[in-house]
Amino acid sequence: MNERKGDLNGGAVAKAGISFGSALAMVISYTTWHSVGWAIVHGLMSWVYVIYFMLRY
Numbered sequence: 001m002n003e004r005k006g007d008l009n010g011g012a013v014a015k016a017g018i019s020f021g022s023a024l025a026m027v028i029s030y031t032t033w034h035s036v037g038w039a040i041v042h043g044l045m046s047w048v049y050v051i052y053f054m055l056r057y
Contacts, residue, residue, distance in 0.1 A: 021047040
C-alpha cells in the first residue's frame with residue numbers, strides 16, 4: 001500500500017541514462033568519423049566522449 005505511482009526506480013533511471021549516453025556517443029562518433037570501430041569504442045566511453053566532444057568541437 002506504500003507504493004507511489006509515477007515514482008521511478010533509481011536503478012532504472014541510471015540504466016536508461018547510461019544506455020542513452022552510449023547511443024548518443026556512437027551517433028556523434030559515426031557522423032563525425034564515419035567509422036563503426038570508433039563508434040563502438042566511443043560508445044563504450046559513453047558520456048565521457050559526449051562531454052569531450054562538446055568541449056572540443
